[in-house]
Amino acid sequence: MRFIDSHCHLDFDELADNLTKYMSDALASGITQFVVPGISLAQSKSLLAFSQKHPSCHISFGLHPYFLTAHSRDEMALLADLAEQNSEQLVAIGECGIDSQCDDLELQQALFKSHIVLANRLGLPMIVHHRQSHHLIAQAFKQTPPQFGGVIHAFSGSLQQAQYYLKLGFKLGLGGTITYPRAKKTREVVSRLPLSSFVLETDAPSMPVFGFQGQINVPVRLIDIFAQVCQLRNESEDEIAQALYATSCRVFSI
Known part of the structure; x- marks a missing residue:
């Protein structure tokens, strides 16, 4: 097996x-x-070398709700550029999502929608993190429908x-x-x-x-x-x- x-x-x-x-x-x-999966801009960048060293590992880029900061909106734009430049090496966008136990739900929701847009643009599935947030994720999916599925x-x-x-x-x-x-x-x-x-x-x-x-x-x-x-x-x-x-x-x- x-x-x-x-x-x-x-x-x-x-x-x-x-x-x-x-x-x-x-x-x-x-x-x-x-x-x-990716969890931050810096770590997503580092995954490129990691996957070359370990060919059995497939990678994705994302900003995890746990690691969002005041600079995350700017980092999302940089992450999107990085993903577009390396899209052939990615199998997904994420780990991204909404976590009700983390701060700044408004920022989380905005960045999650940005991840959906990025995944749709690159034709990639998403890796979605949730915690007590199914209703918020459903709201984001209604406003910005994901086109290529992924994994909850x-x-x-x-x-x-x-x-x-x-x-x-x-x-x-x-x-x-x-x-x-x-x-x-x-x-x-x-x-x-x-x-x-x-x-x-x-x-x-x-x-x-x-x-x-x-x-x-x-x-x-x-x-x-x-x-x-x-x-x-x-x-x-x-x-x-x-x-x-x-x-x-x-x-x-x-």
């Missing part, structure tokens, strides 16, 4: 000292490719919210959240929607799976997430693995 970790921050400092081991452990478990990262929500995103051409990123028994609503989504609705992701080094709380999350934990998906589905493990892999390839044109 082959897997793609469709969202992991392999360039983060927490993984740097043992990155070779983490990637070889993942490969030994069948995880052959990785999508590494770390999806956590209701069946109705999931179906809304699917109708817009998005897939749902399944990560550590679904391994927790308390995530009943999201686990129900996994069990009820078509298998083609999902991709797997770790968000390494963040979002640890159940049983590994307090530890650095690593790509090989994707196998634990896959095992949880298998418990919630009726298809065979091979069929589930093939479908998840194929969906990631389609979304990101891998």
Whole structure:
């Protein structure tokens, strides 16, 4: 079986000292490719060299809500220029989105719309971050409709919210959240929607799976997430693995 970790921050400092081991452990478990999102202007720039050094890593450019500053409007224009100049090396725009726990929702909403415009212009999917913000993301999508879908990262929500995103051409990123028994609503989504609705992701080094709380999350934990998906589905493990892999390839044109 082959897997793609469709969202992991392999360039983060927490993984740097043992990155070779983490990637070889993942490969030994069948995880052959990785999508590494951008979170800031400087880090997005650095991903160009990172992806050349690590050919199994596919990259995207974006401004994450956590890292927005007073200069972010200017940085968005620079990010758009950088993306246009390097569009052939990108598989998506993001990580971008709206997070109700971060400051300046007005700025977040404005920049999120700018990301949608950029993704539409470049013909790329989006990697969308959300936290208690489905209504704000839906509002932005209504005002500036995304044309090339993407992934709702770390999806956590209701069946109705999931179906809304699917109708817009998005897939749902399944990560550590679904391994927790308390995530009943999201686990129900996994069990009820078509298998083609999902991709797997770790968000390494963040979002640890159940049983590994307090530890650095690593790509090989994707196998634990896959095992949880298998418990919630009726298809065979091979069929589930093939479908998840194929969906990631389609979304990101891998």
